[in-house]
Structures are given as C-alpha cells and as structure tokens.
Amino acid sequence: MATPVRVQGLRPGVGAVRALIEDPARITPARYRRFWRRAQLDARIPDLMVRGEPYLALNALVLPDADRRCLERLTAIFSRVFHRAGRRVAADVATTIALGFPWAAAELLAREPRRVPLIGRFDFVQDATGDWRLLEFNADTPSGVREGVVCDRLVAELLPEARGLVRPGADLGPRLTEAVLGALTGKAASGTLGIVTTASELEDLSQMAFTADLLRPALAEHGWDVVLGDAGNLRLTRAGLSLLGRRIDALYRYLPFEAIFGTPTFVAIEEAAALGAVEILNGLYGLLLQNKGLIAWIWAHRDEPGLFDDEARAAIAEHLPATWPIADLPPDRSRAGLVAKQVFGREGQEVFFGEDCSADLWSALTRRRTYVAQERVRVAQTRAVVQSSLGPELRDGYAAVGCFAVNGQFAGCYTRFGDKITTARSKWLATFAAPERQDG
Amino acid sequence: MAVSLLAEALVRWQHAAGPFWPYVCAAPFLATGEDGLLARRARTDGFRRPARHGHAMADRLLTAARMDDPADRPTVLLADLPPEPILAAAPSLVERGWYVVPVVQRWIASPAVLPCRPLMQRLVVGAWRARRPTSPRGAVLIADGERTGPVGYPATVHGRAFDNRYEYQICRFPSTDFLRAHGVERIAWITGGARATERPVRPDLAPYLEDLLRAGLAADVLPWPHL
Numbered sequence: 026m027a028t029p030v031r032v033q034g035l036r037p038g039v040g041a042v043r044a045l046i047e048d049p050a051r052i053t054p055a056r057y058r059r060f061w062r063r064a065q066l067d068a069r070i071p072d073l074m075v076r077g078e079p080y081l082a083l084n085a086l087v088l089p090d091a092d093r094r095c096l097e098r099l100t101a102i103f104s105r106v107f108h109r110a111g112r113r114v115a116a117d118v119a120t121t122i123a124l125g126f127p128w129a130a131a132e133l134l135a136r137e138p139r140r141v142p143l144i145g146r147f148d149f150v151q152d153a154t155g156d157w158r159l160l161e162f163n164a165d166t167p168s169g170v171r172e173g174v175v176c177d178r179l180v181a182e183l184l185p186e187a188r189g190l191v192r193p194g195a196d197l198g199p200r201l202t203e204a205v206l207g208a209l210t211g212k213a214a215s216g217t218l219g220i221v222t223t224a225s226e227l228e229d230l231s232q233m234a235f236t237a238d239l240l241r242p243a244l245a246e247h248g249w250d251v252v253l254g255d256a257g258n259l260r261l262t263r264a265g266l267s268l269l270g271r272r273i274d275a276l277y278r279y280l281p282f283e284a285i286f287g288t289p290t291f292v293a294i295e296e297a298a299a300l301g302a303v304e305i306l307n308g309l310y311g312l313l314l315q316n317k318g319l320i321a322w323i324w325a326h327r328d329e330p331g332l333f334d335d336e337a338r339a340a341i342a343e344h345l346p347a348t349w350p351i352a353d354l355p356p357d358r359s360r361a362g363l364v365a366k367q368v369f370g371r372e373g374q375e376v377f378f379g380e381d382c383s384a385d386l387w388s389a390l391t392r393r394r395t396y397v398a399q400e401r402v403r404v405a406q407t408r409a410v411v412q413s414s415l416g417p418e419l420r421d422g423y424a425a426v427g428c429f430a431v432n433g434q435f436a437g438c439y440t441r442f443g444d445k446i447t448t449a450r451s452k453w454l455a456t457f458a459a460p461e462r463q464d465g
Numbered sequence: 466m467a468v469s470l471l472a473e474a475l476v477r478w479q480h481a482a483g484p485f486w487p488y489v490c491a492a493p494f495l496a497t498g499e500d501g502l503l504a505r506r507a508r509t510d511g512f513r514r515p516a517r518h519g520h521a522m523a524d525r526l527l528t529a530a531r532m533d534d535p536a537d538r539p540t541v542l543l544a545d546l547p548p549e550p551i552l553a554a555a556p557s558l559v560e561r562g563w564y565v566v567p568v569v570q571r572w573i574a575s576p577a578v579l580p581c582r583p584l585m586q587r588l589v590v591g592a593w594r595a596r597r598p599t600s601p602r603g604a605v606l607i608a609d610g611e612r613t614g615p616v617g618y619p620a621t622v623h624g625r626a627f628d629n630r631y632e633y634q635i636c637r638f639p640s641t642d643f644l645r646a647h648g649v650e651r652i653a654w655i656t657g658g659a660r661a662t663e664r665p666v667r668p669d670l671a672p673y674l675e676d677l678l679r680a681g682l683a684a685d686v687l688p689w690p691h692l
Contacts, residue, residue, distance in 0.1 A: 058479075058486070061487065062475075062476060062479070065475070065491040065494075065495070066472050066475070066491075066495070069495050070491075071490060071491035071492035071494075071495055071570070072490070072491075072492070072570075072634075072636065072637065073487065074487065074488070074636045074637060075636050076635065076636050076640060077488075077635070077636060077637075077638055077639050077640030077641075077642075077643060078640050078642075078643075079487065224572060224627065224628055224629060224630075224631070225628075225630060225631040225632060226631075227492060227570055227572070227631065227634070228634075230572060231492070231495070234495070238497065254627065254628075255622075255627065255628040255629075257620070257621050257622050257628045258622060258627065258628055269625050269626075269627060270624055270625035289621075413642070414487070414639070414640050414642060414643035414646075415642065415643065415646050
C-alpha cells in the first residue's frame, strides 16, 4: 500500500466550527417571521415545514477560514476523483450491473457522454478530531440551490452577528447560470430548455420553479427560453421531445432516475437523446457518480497511481471513510463501527448504524447485496439555536456541510443540522466563514 | 406588480391566521409571469362582485363539525372540501371566533388540470377581508379537497395543460406538539371524498390522522352532508 501524501491546504484550521447563534432570545418571533416571509417570497419556498415543524433555522454554521479553504479544495479534488472513477466504471457494463444498475440502464450508461456534472453536492462532516470526512456525493439531482443562493443571504442580512463574515456561496447563482449557459450555447445558438419534475411534489416543483427563474434572464439574453413541467407533460413527437406542448432542445431532469426507469417518461427521454433530438444535461452518469457502490470502488482502487494522482490519493486516504460492498467486509471489521447504506439511497433513507442493528438485520442487509458498509465517522457535536413550531430552541446536534460543485469546482454550501443520520427532518443552517485574519 | 399583490395577500392571510400563521401554504401566492397576471385579473373580477359573508356555509360547516357550542375548548376543524366555498365563508367564521387558515397547495398555472382562477379570486379578494377573531376558539384549516382532480380525469395529461394535481405531505399540517401547546385536544375532520378509497379520510392525509390519534388527541372524522 502506498504511503498517503499529505497535501498542503487539506488540513482544517485550529479554530472551532461553531453556530452563529447560541442564545434563543436572539431569534425573536418578529425576526423569524420576517425571515420566513422573505424566504417564501424571494426563494419561492412554499413548504417550510417537515412534519409540521419549521425546516429553516435563522442561524448559520461558521467555518474558520482554513476549514472553508479545506472544503473548497476537497470539493475540487473529489470532483476529479469521482469523475475519473466514473469514467472507468461507466464503460464496464458488468461493474455497473454489480452496482445495482439494471442491465438496460447499464448499457445506456456505457453509451452516454461522461462529463463532470453541471452541479453536484458533496456532503461532508467534521469528525471529533477536526478532520472533514466525505459521506456521499449527490450528483444526480442535488437539492438546496435556492437555500444556498437566497437563504444564506437573508440570514446575513437579518442577523447583525453575521457582519464581517463571508458567504462562501455568494456566487452560487451566477456560477450555476454560467455553467448551464455554457452547456447550452455550446450545442446550439438558441432553443428551449425544459426542466421536468414531479409537479405533485411541492418541494421538488418549487425547487425547480426557483431554478427556472434563476436561469431565465441570462438564458433569454442568449436566445434560450425555459419551460417547467411535470413528467406527465413530457412527450416524444415527430418533431422531438416536447414539454407542455413546447418542443425542447435540452432537458434538465429533476426526477430520480430509479423512480422513472422503464416508464413512458424514461423511454421518451432516452429515445429523444438517442435520436440526437435533445441534449440531456444530467443523464445516467450523475446517478453512477452518486451510487454509493462507486465510493466502495474508489476505496478499493485508492492506491492506483495510474488512476488517481498524489493529491487525490491523499484526499481519499484522509477524507473518505473506508467503504466496502457489504458482502466483502474485511473479517476484522465489527458492525458496531460501521454504517450500512443502500447504494441508491437518498436523503438518509435506508441508512443503518451497525450499533443499532441486530445480527439478523445486518445479515439481511448483507444478503441483499445492494448495500455498502462504511466506516462510521464520529461526528463533532455542535450546539445551535434552531426553530421549532413552539419557538427557537438550543439543541445539540451534528452538522453535515454540503459543498456544491459546479462544473467540478466549489460554488457554495448547504448545511443541515440534526441527528446522527441527516434526513429530511434535519434543520437547515446558513453557512458562513470567518475572514482569514480572524483565524487565530 | 402581480408578485407584490400576491405577496401582500399571503402576508394578510398569515396575519389573520394568528398562531397558525406558518401553516398558511404559500404555493398559490408564488405565481409569477403570466400566472401572476391571472391572480391580478382574479382580484379585479372578485372586487366587482358584492361582498358576501358566507353565513350559510359557515353554519353548515360548524353544524357538520358539531361545533355550535362557543364554550368548547380550543379546537381545530380540518375541512377537506372544495376550498372556494369555505374561503368565501371566512368572514363569518372569523365573526364566530375561528382563525381561518388556507392550507391550499395548488400550483397556479394556466392552462392547468386543476382550475386556478376561481381559487385565486377567493384567495386574493379574501386576503383583503381577512381578520383575526376577537375571541378565538380555534382554527379552521382549509385543505384543498379538489387536489386529486376530477373523477375519471386521465392519469396522463395531453396537450399544454400543466398537471397541477397533487397529494399532501403531512408536513403541511400542524404538528401534535404545536396543537398541544395551543390547548387543542380535539380535531373535527370533515371530508367530502366520495370514492370508497377516500373513506374515512383521503389516503394522503391518513398518516396525519394516525399521528393525531397516536398522540392521544381526539379526532372526529365527520361526513359532509350532501344537500
């Protein structure tokens, strides 16, 4: 095994990650209500509740500047790592089938162009020693852009405590717009971009309504229009793919592939793409990069110099928790120190901590062969004020910092704060960073 | 202009909803562009008509919910019915001590499977007539009883109509912690679902009913009498 290389800039700072607000009295009802209304109207977030409890906290996670720089570098490095691994694996149908892809999807994937996702999100946590560890890569349909673009700004505007701090995601909106524009105008001088989602899911629909509004002005300047519709509004016609009766030249899909596989929507998209009638901005390749089996593959190949350069190997060794296909666990690994994750699982679904599993359940997960086992990260605890339906509360919890990668480069953050598994019930926090001079 | 009109309408409803303000669903108020203009036209049309207080509908609703005794403890009435007539009865409900909380999640588009103009008219015009009750006795949560679309409407939509049919996530409704903190021990639930699969409550809201019962709250599921 090669010796890991320590790369300058990949060490977090000496200061502690902290919450901006630790006194519930700072979040008065009037101030929170102002924040809520502006989030609804500026970010077009109609649904701010999870099981009847507020999702947005008027608070932020504050990163020491060195931690921000560390996360920015890790985002760029892991973008490269996943892309290199993805290119190798996508061409190998047998391997993608072993990762859980149906045969037909694996064949389609092998023929697809393999490009760095326009947007993806790496979810990091800080362990008890201060190191940042990568838990997963949301490369297929990452959420949280409107929070990163608008809500971070609102928190900065509404909390005096945020003065003097920097917003790492201040350019997320323009960066994403520029990336989409680059992908579109590289193919045609003008046209229509279709954004398709599940309109019956208000959360998904409103995320994409925000994205459509974000993109529309810049795209219009370059002769491109944007149309937003439900998957049921998508049709394959003689003229190509149409959405709400409008022919579209490019498509951004905000639908989980695994949910539409084999449906008329999927067939229409793939046929149109095969005919060259539509440019798919996020194809199956993003789903491969998101597959947790690919993390296990990267871990298994982490020492291949021909695959990963020194910097990448150092990042894997120090910042990626050891991960294996669950059936291939080294015999010395006890399940108490592991977390089982379904390879296609999203939003904390189908995640099992070994310490909470019976031997029978763990065996059942192993038999399914669609799980990986990942070394458990002992995440550093943070204390933060979050909002409940009864008012602001000081809670102890764990922060997961999502780092957006736009065209493979860091572009902003999306932090959630909750229990040991980050789920839809976790609370959102803004993400700020201390300026360099304040870093002890 | 259309966006600020809708924003103001949302804020007015939220203000009138008192402690239930976070549960006013913002979705219909976020329409932009041509869909926002739909709302502006709806408001103009709506103000041309004489104001009604909806006393008859309020009577009918409160009788169906068995809530005619003003001495009752704080209660929540969840009306899973076509929303426009209940919204029209908001002034009368407020007079009788009820916060009115539109929990309508319909996405505004034109053309669309679920019609939007009558709803927007009620929501926008109603916002300027929305008030808080002087002696609150509970809240009427107005769910969108037409959310799944007309019976027999095809699952797949052809043409240009935006498919804005939906189901609720139970996230949308007050948590049991919130209800208890506000002294609510009883929920009257009136549903107009006609299909066999929609009894006793519509399937998307069944988990919410289970949550309420699990928390020990009394939930009376009551029929909507067809006249």
